[in-house]
Amino acid sequence: MYPIILLSFFGIVTLFLGFSKSKNILLPATLLFLIIALVSNFLEWNQGPVLYFYDMFRVDNVTLSFNAIILLSAFMIVAISGGFQDNPDAEPAEYYGLMLFSLVGAIMMVGFEHLIMLFIGVEILSVAMYVLTGSNKRNLRSNEAALKYFLMGAFATGFMLFGITLLYGATGSFNLTQIQGFSSNIPAGTQSYLLYAGLLLLLIGMLFKVSAAPFHFWTPDVYEGAPTIFTTFMSTIVKTAGFAALYRLLSHSFTGIYGFWWIVIAVIAVLTLLVGNIGATSQNSFKRMLAYSGISHAGYLLIALTSLTKPSENAIIFYSLAYSLSTIAAFGVLMLVSKEKTFEGQPNERYEAFNGLSKQNPLLAFILAVSMLSLAGIPLTAGFWGKFFIFTSAAERGIIWITVIAVLMSTVGIYYYFRVIISSYLKDGDLMQIRVAPFYKVILVLATFLTILFGLAPGIFEKLM
Amino acid sequence: MLTLLLILLPIAAGIATFLSGERLAKQVALIGGLASLGVAIATWLQFDPAAGSQFGFKYAWLASGGISFAAGIDGISLVLVLLTTFLTPLIILSAFKHDYKGTASFYSLILFMEAALIGVFTATDAFLFYLFFEAALIPVYFLAAIWGGENRLKVTFKFFIYTIFGSLFMMVALVYLYYQTPGAHTSEITAFYQLQLSPQVQGFIFWAFFVAFSIKMPLFPFHTWQPDTYTESPTPATMLLSGIMLKMGVYGLIRLLLPIVPAGMQTWGTLAMVLSVIGIIYGSIIAIQQSDMKRLIAYSSFAHVGLMAAGVFSSSVNGLQGALIQMLAHGINVIGLFFIIDIIYSRTKTRYLDQLGGITQSTPHLSVYFMVLLLGSVALPLTNGFVGEFLLLSSVFQYDGWLGAVAGLTIILGSVYMLRMFQKSMFGPRSKWVEDFQDITASERAVLLPLVIMVFWIGIYPNTFLKLTEPAVSQLLQLVNN
Numbered sequence: 001m002y003p004i005i006l007l008s009f010f011g012i013v014t015l016f017l018g019f020s021k022s023k024n025i026l027l028p029a030t031l032l033f034l035i036i037a038l039v040s041n042f043l044e045w046n047q048g049p050v051l052y053f054y055d056m057f058r059v060d061n062v063t064l065s066f067n068a069i070i071l072l073s074a075f076m077i078v079a080i081s082g083g084f085q086d087n088p089d090a091e092p093a094e095y096y097g098l099m100l101f102s103l104v105g106a107i108m109m110v111g112f113e114h115l116i117m118l119f120i121g122v123e124i125l126s127v128a129m130y131v132l133t134g135s136n137k138r139n140l141r142s143n144e145a146a147l148k149y150f151l152m153g154a155f156a157t158g159f160m161l162f163g164i165t166l167l168y169g170a171t172g173s174f175n176l177t178q179i180q181g182f183s184s185n186i187p188a189g190t191q192s193y194l195l196y197a198g199l200l201l202l203l204i205g206m207l208f209k210v211s212a213a214p215f216h217f218w219t220p221d222v223y224e225g226a227p228t229i230f231t232t233f234m235s236t237i238v239k240t241a242g243f244a245a246l247y248r249l250l251s252h253s254f255t256g257i258y259g260f261w262w263i264v265i266a267v268i269a270v271l272t273l274l275v276g277n278i279g280a281t282s283q284n285s286f287k288r289m290l291a292y293s294g295i296s297h298a299g300y301l302l303i304a305l306t307s308l309t310k311p312s313e314n315a316i317i318f319y320s321l322a323y324s325l326s327t328i329a330a331f332g333v334l335m336l337v338s339k340e341k342t343f344e345g346q347p348n349e350r351y352e353a354f355n356g357l358s359k360q361n362p363l364l365a366f367i368l369a370v371s372m373l374s375l376a377g378i379p380l381t382a383g384f385w386g387k388f389f390i391f392t393s394a395a396e397r398g399i400i401w402i403t404v405i406a407v408l409m410s411t412v413g414i415y416y417y418f419r420v421i422i423s424s425y426l427k428d429g430d431l432m433q434i435r436v437a438p439f440y441k442v443i444l445v446l447a448t449f450l451t452i453l454f455g456l457a458p459g460i461f462e463k464l465m
Numbered sequence: 466m467l468t469l470l471l472i473l474l475p476i477a478a479g480i481a482t483f484l485s486g487e488r489l490a491k492q493v494a495l496i497g498g499l500a501s502l503g504v505a506i507a508t509w510l511q512f513d514p515a516a517g518s519q520f521g522f523k524y525a526w527l528a529s530g531g532i533s534f535a536a537g538i539d540g541i542s543l544v545l546v547l548l549t550t551f552l553t554p555l556i557i558l559s560a561f562k563h564d565y566k567g568t569a570s571f572y573s574l575i576l577f578m579e580a581a582l583i584g585v586f587t588a589t590d591a592f593l594f595y596l597f598f599e600a601a602l603i604p605v606y607f608l609a610a611i612w613g614g615e616n617r618l619k620v621t622f623k624f625f626i627y628t629i630f631g632s633l634f635m636m637v638a639l640v641y642l643y644y645q646t647p648g649a650h651t652s653e654i655t656a657f658y659q660l661q662l663s664p665q666v667q668g669f670i671f672w673a674f675f676v677a678f679s680i681k682m683p684l685f686p687f688h689t690w691q692p693d694t695y696t697e698s699p700t701p702a703t704m705l706l707s708g709i710m711l712k713m714g715v716y717g718l719i720r721l722l723l724p725i726v727p728a729g730m731q732t733w734g735t736l737a738m739v740l741s742v743i744g745i746i747y748g749s750i751i752a753i754q755q756s757d758m759k760r761l762i763a764y765s766s767f768a769h770v771g772l773m774a775a776g777v778f779s780s781s782v783n784g785l786q787g788a789l790i791q792m793l794a795h796g797i798n799v800i801g802l803f804f805i806i807d808i809i810y811s812r813t814k815t816r817y818l819d820q821l822g823g824i825t826q827s828t829p830h831l832s833v834y835f836m837v838l839l840l841g842s843v844a845l846p847l848t849n850g851f852v853g854e855f856l857l858l859s860s861v862f863q864y865d866g867w868l869g870a871v872a873g874l875t876i877i878l879g880s881v882y883m884l885r886m887f888q889k890s891m892f893g894p895r896s897k898w899v900e901d902f903q904d905i906t907a908s909e910r911a912v913l914l915p916l917v918i919m920v921f922w923i924g925i926y927p928n929t930f931l932k933l934t935e936p937a938v939s940q941l942l943q944l945v946n947n
Contacts, residue, residue, distance in 0.1 A: 378629075379599040388592075388640075395640045403640070407633040414626055426610050426618055459527050 001052045001059055001111075002040035003067060004104055010037070011100035018093020027083035030096040034078060037103075038071040055175065056114035063111040065317050066244040070106050073236045073324045074099065079443045080332045081229045089137060099233065102128035106241035110248070115164045115174040115202075118245060122160065122209065125241060126153050129234055133226040141346075145225025152208070152218045160205025166198030176252045184256025196260060203264070206249070210242035210298050212268050213275035220279070223291035224349075228338070231287065232331040235294045236324040243301050247316055251308060262306055269302035270405055277412040286334055287349040289416055290327070293375060296413060297323050303406055304390045307397035315389035318461055322374060322382035322454060329371035329447040333364050336434050354420055356429025363441070364434065365424045367448045374451045376417040377410050382454035467508045467520040468536045468587050471546060472580055474501050475553075479576035487568045491561055494572035498554035501579065505550035514540050514936050518589060526593075531651035536587040540937035541719060544789055544930055545586040545712060548796050551919070552708050553579045559804050559912045560701045562811065565612050571701075578604040578705055585713050591639045591652045591721070598713060599632055605705055609698035617697045624694040631680035631687070635717075638673035641666075642725065657725050658944050664728045671729030674722040675737060682714035682770045685744035695763035700807040703759070707766045708800040712792045715770065718777045719785060724944045730780060738778045738864065742872045744771030749878035753885065758806045758816045761886055762799060765842065765879070769795050772875055776857035779864040780945050785938045787856025790927055794841065794849035797923075801838035801916040805831070808909060809890065813898040818886065823895030828904040832891055834913040839887055841920040843880045849923035852931075 010033035017026055041064055044050065049060040078099065084090035105124025112118040130153065134146025168174060170192055171182040186192055208215040223231045254261060276296025283289040301319055304312040337354055338347035358365035374383030387410065394403045423429075436444075454461055478497020485493045508520060521537030538546065557575060565571045581604065584597030602625065610621040643652045645660050662670070680687040695703050723730060748768030755761035773791050776784035808831065809824065810816050825832045837848070844850035854876070862869025905913065923930065 373603075378603065379596045384596075388636075391637065391640050392643070395637075395644045400637065400641060403637050404634075407637055408630075411626060411630040411633060414629055415622075418622065418625065422610070422618060422622065425607070457526070459525065462527060 001050075001057065002043060003037040003071065003107055004057075006037050006040055007033070007100050007104045007107070011097045011104070014097040014100060015093055018091070018097070023085075023092055024083065026092045026096055027078070027081070030078050030100070031075065033100065034071060034075045038068065038075065041067045041071060051113060053117075056112070056117045057108070058111050058113040062313060062317070063244070063248075066110040066240060066320070067107050069240055069317070069321050069324060070103065070110070070237050073240070073328060074103055074233075076328050076443050076447060077229065077232050077236070080232075080328070080335070080440050082437065082440065090135075095132065095135060098128040098132055102132075102233075103237070106237055109241040109245040112245065112248065113176050115167065115176075115179075118249070119161065119164060121241075121245070122205075123157065125238060126157070126209070129230070129238065132230040132233070133222055135230065136227045139225075141225040142227065143225075145222045148218055148225075149222045156205045156208035156215070158205075159201045159208075163198045163201030163203070163205060166194055166201060168198075170194035170198055176249070179253040180256065183254055186256065195257070199254060199257075199261060200264070202249070203246075203261070206242060206246050207268060210239055210246070210301075211295050212298050212302060213272040213295065214268075216272070216275060216295050216298075219295055220288050220291040223294070224285065224288050228287065228331055228335045228349075231291075232328055235290065235331075236327050239294065239298065239301075240320040240324060243298075243305075243316055243320060246305055247313070250305060251313075255308070258308065262308070265302055266306045266399070266402055269299050269306055270402065272296065272299035272302060273406060273409040274299075277409040277416075280416045281412060283416070284351060285349050286351055286354070286420055287338075289351075289420075290330060290334075293413070293416070294327070296409065297375075299409070300387060300390050300406060303402055304393050306402065307394045307399055309393050309396040311389060311393040311396060314462075315386070315393045318382075318389055318454075318458070319386035321461075322386040322451065325447045325451050326371040326374040326381075326383060329367050329444055329451070330375070332440070332444045332447070333368045333371075336364065336436060336440075337431070340431060340434060351419055351423050352429075354423040354429075354431075355427040356431050357424035359429075360431055360433040363445075364436070367444050368424055369421050370448045370451055372417040372421050374455070376414045378414075380452070380455045382451045382458075384455060385458040466522060467504065467511070468538055469522050470504055471501065471508065471550075471583050471587065472536065474504060475576045475580035475583065479573040479580065482576060483569050483573040485569065490569040490572050491557070494557050494576060495554060497576055498550075498557050498579070501583075502550040502554055505546050508538060509543060509547060509933075512538070512540075512543055512933070514933050517937070517940070518542075521589065523589075526590075531646075531649055532592050533590050533653075534593055535590040535653065536584070536593065537589045538587055540934040541716070541789060541941075542586045543933055544793060545716060546583055548712070548793050549579060549582045549586065549709050551915075552704070552796055552800055555800065555912050555915060556701050556704045556708070558908065559704070559800075559807070560699075561908055562906075563699075565699070567611070571608070571612060574604040574608050575701060575705065578608070582709050582713065586716060589654055591642070591654050591657060594654065594717075594720075595632070595636055595639055598635075598717070599629065601710060601713065602628055605702055605710060608702040608705070609694060612699040613702070614697040614699075616693070620690075620693040620697045624690045627687070627690045628680055631677040634673040635677035638670045642670070654720065657721075660725070662726070662728070664732065667726040667729035668732055671722065671726045671733050674717065674726070675733075678714040678717040678722065679737075679740075679774070680714075681717070682711055682774060683767065684771060684774055685740050685747055688744065688748075688767050691767055692760050692763040695766070696757065696759050700803055703763075704800045704803050707763070707803065708796040711766065711770055712796065715773050715777060715788055715792055718774065719788070719941070723777065723780055724941055727780075727945045727947075730778070730945070734778050734780070735865075738775050738861070738868060741771045741775040741778060742861070742868050744768065745775070745872055745875045746878070749875060749882060752882040753878065755882075756818045758809070758818060758886060758890065759803070761818075761882060762802050762806065765882060766795070766799055768875060768879070769799075769842075772854065772857050772861075772872060775861050775868075775872060779860040780942065781860045781863060782935075782938060782942060783856045783863070784860030785942065786931055786934060787853050787860060789934045789938070790923065790930055791850075791853025791857060793930060794853050794920075794923055797849060797916050797919045798838050798841045801834070801913060801920075802842065804909075804912055804916075805835050805838065808905065812902055815898050818889040820896055820898050821890040822893040822899065823891075824899050824902055825891045826895060827902050830910070831905050834905070834917055835887065835891065837917050837920055838913075839883050841924070843883045844876060847921070847924045849920045849927075851924060852927040
């Protein structure tokens with residue numbers, strides 16, 4: 001609960017800091033704020049479930065873990081944003097302010113105990129993201145992306161609100177526990193269609209946010225159009241928060257009607273896996289490929305939701321962490337490399353831009369390779385255990401067929417993740433040595449280190465939980 | 466603890482090689498390889514065949530999941546560990562005369578590969594086995610993709626995706642088995658042996674394992690990655706692939722497939738056997754047509770591994786013992802042959818049989834070594850190939866007379882393609898490509914001599930190794946037959 005209050009306050013402070021002449025203070029200040037929020041997050045560790053704000057917000061170890069992943073990702077993303085020094089049009093104070101505010105929304109989504117809290121969290125996060133997507137004002141693609149994201153997002157929000165209304169109509173409450181009481185006590189032989197419809201509409205709204213197929217159409221364009229740093233933010237934090245919210249919703253309120261919704265999620269998971277992986281194979285742009293890969297990872301996470309067994313919880317947390325670390329590293333390297341060359345007047349984000357990366361920049365090539373291996377789920381990286389936990393959760397429920405599809409799709413995944421490894425290690429290019437700020441390097445190395453550490457010893461994570 | 470040392474030593478040697486810089490890398494790698502061989506021999510000397518799995522260790526890895534970092538050595542593991550540690554220094558030594566760009570990375574990748582292979586052969590936890598099984602792929606992929614021939618990118622990519630595709634099915638099967646173990650689940654391989662699975666489930670798991678291992682070996686019809694990859698890879702990588710990595714597949718059949726799904730074997734074993742036998746004949750016939758020597762050996766390797774798999778699928782003592790001794794023999798022969806082809810290629814710049822000829826005239830030593838290794842491959846009595854092939858064929862014959870007869874053609878076909886290769890390259894008129902062909906140097910002899918000694922050792926007194934594996938094999942078959 002502390003991070004919510006602190007981050008709201010710090011967001012306002014950041015906006016005021018923008019009035020000062022020196023813009024250099026913004027980056028260290030924001031990083032400091034995030035560290036304070038991260039530390040304050042753990043003050044409530046092991047305090048057991050606590051409810052706040054008239055039972056609207058819940059804090060327990062699971063929500064704290066999700067918060068920690070979100071805040072850690074945010075810290076790393078802010079650290080590699082470099083203070084937006086190179087862009088004269090940029091408004092760093094507003095960007096950082098919006099990022100801090102959006103984190104408040106993300107944390108509300110993680111810990112909501114009341115559907116209105118969920119709605120407010122989603123909106124805080126989304127509105128900030130709409131603005132940040134369009135923050136590259138003079139770029140047509142950025143503008144288009146923001147408009148597209150906003151229109152589709154608003155539409156999805158509508159569905160969501162409608163769903164919440166129907167759920168209220170069916171159960172008479174917004175409270176998760178009371179909804180659970182209703183949904184697990186439906187008399188045998190009767191059907192509560194209002195409840196089903198409400199749940200479906202709410203799920204549609206949420207699945208849109210995590211870019212599950214068939215609600216994914218905005219993802220590639222928005223990810224590609226948005227400035228890369230905000231794409232990173234979207235693909236890690238929004239996704240983690242979205243899945244935390246979905247998990248919370250389904251595991252706390254709707255276990256009683258598991259038989260109704262599991263097949264819905266299962267079908268969407270399969271569809272998402274197919275669309276994400278097959279879509280990614282035909283991309284020429286690395287950034288667009290990462291967008292599709294983001295979709296496919298949503299598919300894997302949905303498998304954990306489908307099974308909703310005891311290991312699912314750990315699987316989702318671990319997977320989100322592994323995915324966030326690798327994605328941040330991948331986008332971090334992309335930002336450095338794409339600046340070196342242009343393609344059609346834009347930074348070159350295509351695979352060719354990485355040709356010969358390992359010759360002059362062995363460290364960057366290694367970081368990129370590890371993050372790709374992790375995303376592809378190759379053993380000895382965190383990504384492997386992420387997939388492993390997901391598959392075990394499905395196996396525990398006995399849903400083997402979905403695992404088989406996921407396995408087939410991870411083979412497809414290797415194809416497109418390896419393309420960039422091949423470019424950077426095995427193809428010749430004329431990339432010069434890229435200058436990397438020491439702090440930037442530290443963050444990328446940290447992400448890589450954690451990816452390998454969790455890959456070698458996933459038990460560490462278990463001990464932390 | 467010896468097992469842990471066996472796994473960790475090559476990793477440490479690999480890191481040392483990487484850090485030692487371009488000039489010292491070769492020597493450091495060779496010392497690392499020899500040190501591992503020393504440890505393996507020390508293990509062998511202390512090994513007691515009757516005592517089952519030994520020198521084991523077990524560390525909790527995922528405590529709550531019952532998944533542990535556990536390995537140990539029984540007879541089956543020991544022969545393969547000996548093979549790996551014996552061949553790796555020779556592979557390193559065989560690469561000495563080449564100047565591979567980025568020497569340090571090159572040799573350290575070979576050593577990492579060795580560590581992963583030893584891990585596969587010793588793991589007693591199913592997930593650890595899987596982890597090493599996959600991890601072995603990464604060093605060899607980079608070896609082939611960075612230092613390979615012209616077409617390397619496409620070819621190695623196909624190889625990588627193909628093999629990982631197979632192993633992922635194994636992972637699904639392992640996860641399923643893990644959840645069938647009673648109580649707090651465990652992933653010990655021996656716990657999987659105790660499971661009572663319905664025949665239908667066993668069928669599925671049989672195919673999951675079969676696909677994983679038969680792609681690795683490879684068996685017909687999953688072999689299409691193999692000839693191209695073997696041809697395009699630099700010779701040390703080809704040696705690793707054919708000499709040792711291929712054995713991971715056969716080992717997997719023995720360690721996992723046979724004892725875990727005996728009922729699946731009964732239902733589908735015949736089909737698997739038929740596929741293996743098709744591979745023997747098919748590989749041999751294509752090998753006869755080849756003009757590129759490296760490709761020829763690649764297809765011969767495909768044919769040989771078919772016979773090993775057929776022996777395993779017969780699930781008899783002879784079949785398993787034959788497969789194990791044949792794994793040793795094949796590893797030794799194929800590495801020797803690839804090395805000789807590499808010698809010929811490095812002097813003539815060609816591997817094509819129609820461009821070669823008359824090499825014997827100036828190279829008495831090379832010819833002798835070549836001939837011995839070749840005869841080992843065609844299974845002449847008193848050479849290493851004979852023992853294994855004899856046991857394997859007798860096991861296939863006992864399983865089914867017709868299949869045995871067809872598989873037996875391998876003896877004839879094998880001699881045809883091997884002797885044809887020898888004749889065309891070594892005898893006949895001297896071609897312009899081989900005009901100033903020098904006989905082998907001291908360092909080349911240092912590779913070939915140990916191989917030839919092993920050819921005769923296994924050929925004349927195979928009991929050294931058969932005795933090691935016998936108790937483990939009969940114990941395994943007891944599980945299968947119950």
